[in-house]
Amino acid sequence: MRDHLKYFIFTILCLCLGLAPANGSIRSEYEVKAAFLYNFTRFVRWSQVVDSTAPLIVCVVGDDPFGELLDPLRGRKSQGRELQLRYPDSTFELTGCDVLYISQSQSRNLPELINLARQEGMLTVSDLPDFIRKGGMLGYVKKGNVIRFEINLKAATEAGLTINSRLLELAVRVLR
Amino acid sequence: MMRGWRYWRLKTKLLFLTLFVSTLGIALVCASLIFVENRNYKKQLESELHVIAGILAEQSAAALVFEDNVQLTSIISSLERINTIRQACVYNEQDNFMTSLVGIDEQPCPSLDQRLELGFVDDVYRLLMPVSLGNETVGRLFLSSHLEVLRGHIRTFVWVAIGIGSTILLALVFLALRLQRIVSGPILTLSETAERIAMNHDYSIRAPVSGTDELGRLGNTFNEMIGTIQQQNLRILESRDNLERVVDARTSELSMANRELEAFSYSVSHDLRQPLRAIEGFGQALEEDCGEHLNDVGKDYLRRIRAASVRMASLIDGLLILSRVSRQSMENHSIDLSQMLREITDELKDISDHPPAEIHIQPGMQVVGDSRMLRIVFQNLLGNAWKYSSKEKKRVIEVSATLEGSVIAIEIRDNGVGFDMRYIDKLFVAFNRLHTPSEFGGTGIGLATVYRVIRRHHGTISATSEVGKGASFVVKLPVSGDQR
Amino acid sequence: MDAHSILVVEDNPDDQVLTIRALKSASENSPVIVLEDGQEALNYLFGDEAGHSCRNLDSLGVVLLDVKLPKVSGLEVLKQIRCSPRTNWLPVVMVTSSDEPADLLDAYRLGANSFITKQINYREFTEQMTVLARYWLQINKVPKAGSAPSIG
Incomplete structure (x- = not known):
């Protein structure tokens, strides 16, 4: 009986899960990634930042894959901090960034950026493959149609960032 | 039923009153206990569910934000262990259904478009809790709990109350019977004694008295009263006996006097007349036999003597009649x-x-x-x-x-x-x-x-x-x- | 025919004299025997303790018995007379000076043949005695004592 019930619940769940991508599939990959980017900021604590009301600056390094998709984030608040977008052209302009989105065009500068981020206490996010293995903190991965992410907790901790355990639970992979 | 109240025995009245009042009391206490218990239990259930929902909401916030249905489902499925939960549904920021835990009822999750009745509805408790992240609401959690446990709890409570109530009642009956033996027992004995005294007119009967409480005092007073009556009766009887003795003595004295009087009048009648008859007789004889020797004066004297004796005799007769009418029985x-x-x-x-x-x-x-x-x-x-x-x-x-x-x-x-x-x-x-x-x-x-x-x-x-x-x-x- | 004798039981000497006088004037032939009290009367009728018991009572015509007598009362004597077959045939006239009604009733209950009250007036008394003597001695018949069945 109980097995029967479980089977039933499983069927319902599958149905539900099947529906969810159907809804999500309306949104583009980068739409989801943009939303994730915002959501990441809500589960990370920057220990180096003293002023909790200072704006949270998201920097997109390299070619911008989002286009206008990040615009809605402008002005939204995450953990009480107003989000600001920057598109720096050089490494020197990176100072003051809180979140560093590293686009695929910057794979060559990656070690440098990662190093900088560790020093400056920036959260590095990228959809470069094997990003976290290379020292990145949050990397998008694609599982079938669904966008997921993985976390390099060690890198984040070294940069003085604390990642909420709830976020860790959702990650496909966590490097510690 | 109450019409016969005044004709009931005191015993029955006491027992009835005791049982009536105590049954009422016990019923009231049980009812209020059940009421309070019911409310407390509901409150407890409510708060428990709120706590559970709060934890779930906190746990599922991240999964909601990241639209991680698998994670959500696994979070919610932890509710399976709580068997009072009938249904749990998760909705995202746009109130769209995300995932659910379906209990035995197999009911689909309600749509949040229309207003949901929350709280205790019929046999269920419904709860809709917002899932917050920071200050933002990122979704909602719907919980529905059936109240069977509550009902079972209340039912158990009622049975226990009834059990305890009947035990108390039984104890009370026992107590009332004991009490009755203490209180109405002496009263019954007293009343029976009074009835026996009234029926037999035997004032030497005493009511058995024990103790110095009010009942004891009542019994003592009753006995004293009966004692007084007995003594007075005795005194009345004594004085009546005395009176009878006096009357007897007087009567015998009187009859003796009467007999003496009779003897007296008898002898008066006999002995007083005899000499008169002699006077008269010899007067007559004298006149007849020796008349020639008497002159007229002598004859006149003789006549007067005889007349006087006759008058004397009639006087005696009159006196005898007077004495006879005075003493003769009528x-x-x-x-x-x-x-x-x-x-x-x-x-x-x-x-x-x-x-x-x-x-x-x-x-x-x-x-x-x-x-x-x-x-x-x-x-x-x-x-x-x-x-x-x-x-x-x-x-x-x-x-x-x-x-x-x-x-x-x-x-x-x-x-x-x-x-x-x-x-x-x-x-x-x-x-x-x-x-x-x-x-x-x-x-x-x-x-x-x-x-x-x-x-x-x-x-x-x-x-x-x-x-x-x-x-x-x-x-x-x-x-x-x-x-x- | 021999005249029957009259037995008079009277204690008072005055009355004895007056009674005898009255009876003599009524019936000169009849002998009058006078006795003084009740005991004497009983002795005369039934014999005394010495045993002179066989006096012939045939000649007795009537007994005049005073109610009130010394020693044995007249009523007692009457009772004895009526109890014995030797004397129960005798006519007995009770004589009294009182008119006590109780005596009258007792006398008749004991079997008196007559009851008279002695009159104060001597003329009336003489008349009583005359009538009495004439009736009991001349008009009335009495059986001979011997003719009565002897009971022993």
């Missing part, structure tokens, strides 16, 4: 008075019918009394009338009777010489005469005898007269001879 009968009076007047006529007599006796007169004594009365009264009217040209004697209530009044009226009313108080006294012997002979005892007899018949006698115009004697006798 035999009361109904008497034809008219007949008796006619007999008496006939006798009188035989003795002397001069002057001619006109006698009117009302016919049909009836009295009750001793006929011998009443004959003496009317012999005297009619004899007097006869005697005192002997000097008229014609005797007129009337006897009439009138009924005055329960008393008959008999009037004897004559046309004789009458008497002076100044001496009325001497009329009925023995040896008192209102006329000189030369005018009318007599002993002076007759009316005294009449008075005595009438008094013994509980009657009265009165007389009115005017000198020269006759006399009237009125005898009043009770119609019924039994009147005392």
Whole structure:
């Protein structure tokens, strides 16, 4: 009986899960990634930042894959901090960034950026493959149609960032 | 049922009241306990569910934000272990359904578009909790819990209450019976004792008394009361016995005196007459045998001696009659008075019918009394009338009777010489005469005898007269001879 | 025919004299026997303790018995007379000076043949005695004592 019930619940769940991508599939990959980017900021604590009301600056390094998709984030608040977008052209302009989105065009500068981020206490996010293995903190991965992410907790901790355990639970992979 | 209340035994009343009040009390206590327990349990359930929902909301916030349905499902499926949860549904920021845990009911999750009834609805408790991240609401959590556990809990509670209540009631019945033995037992005993005393008139019975409480005091007071009654009874009996003894003594004294009096009058009757007879007899013999030796003066003296002895004899006779009517026992009968009076007047006529007599006796007169004594009365009264009217040209004697209530009044009226009313108080006294012997002979005892007899018949006698115009004697006798 | 005798039991000497006088004037032939009291009367009728018991009573015509007697009362004597077959046939006249009604009743209950009250007036008394003597001695018949069945 109980097995029967479980089977039933499983069927319902599958149905539900099947529906969810159907809804999500309306949104583009980068739409989801943009939303994730915002959501990441809500589960990370920057220990180096003293002023909790200072704006949270998201920097997109390299070619911008989002286009206008990040615009809605402008002005939204995450953990009480107003989000600001920057598109720096050089490494020197990176100072003051809180979140560093590293686009695929910057794979060559990656070690440098990662190093900088560790020093400056920036959260590095990228959809470069094997990003976290290379020292990145949050990397998008694609599982079938669904966008997921993985976390390099060690890198984040070294940069003085604390990642909420709830976020860790959702990650496909966590490097510690 | 309550109509017979006053006829119930005290025992039953006490038992009924005790049980009624305690049942009411226990029922009230149980009901309020159940009520309070129900409310507390609901509150507890509510808070528990809120806590659970809060934890779930916190846990599922991240998964919601990242639209990680697998994670959400695994979070929610932890509710499976809480068997009161019937349904749990998760909605995202746009109130779209995300995932759910479906219990036995297999009901689909409600849509949040329309208003949801929350709280206790029918057999379920519904809860909708926002899932917050920071200050933002990122989704909502719907929980529905069935109240079977609550119901079961309350049911158990009711059974326990009933069980405890009946135990208490049983204990109370036992207590009431004990109490009754303590309280109504002595009262019952007292009332039974009182009934027994009232029925048997036995005042030596005492109620058993134990203790010095109010009941003990009541019993003691009751016993004292009965004791007082007993003593008073004893005293009454004693005084009655004394009285009877005194009466007996008096009676025997009286009968002794009576016997002495009888003996006295017997000897008076015998021995006083004998010498008189000798005087008279020898006087007569003297006159007959030696008459020639006596001159006229001597013969006159001899005649006077003999006359005196005869008068003396009639005096003795009168006295004997007077004493006899005073002491003789009376035999009361109904008497034809008219007949008796006619007999008496006939006798009188035989003795002397001069002057001619006109006698009117009302016919049909009836009295009750001793006929011998009443004959003496009317012999005297009619004899007097006869005697005192002997000097008229014609005797007129009337006897009439009138009924005055329960008393008959008999009037004897004559046309004789009458008497002076100044001496009325001497009329009925023995040896008192209102006329000189030369005018009318007599002993002076007759009316005294009449008075005595009438008094013994509980009657009265009165007389009115005017000198020269006759006399009237009125005898009043009770119609019924039994009147005392 | 022999005149029957009269037995008078009377204690008072005055009355004895007056009674005898009255009886003599009524019936001169009849002997009058006078006894003083009741005991004497019983002795006369039944014999005394000495044994003179066989006095012939046939000649007795009547007994005049005073009610009130010394020693043995008249009523007691009457009772004895009526108890014995030797004397129970005797005519007995009770004589009294009183008119006590109780005596009258007792006398008749004991079997008296007559009861008279002695009159104060001597003339009337003489008349009583005359009538009495004439009746009991001349008019009335008495059986001979011997003719009665002897009971022993």
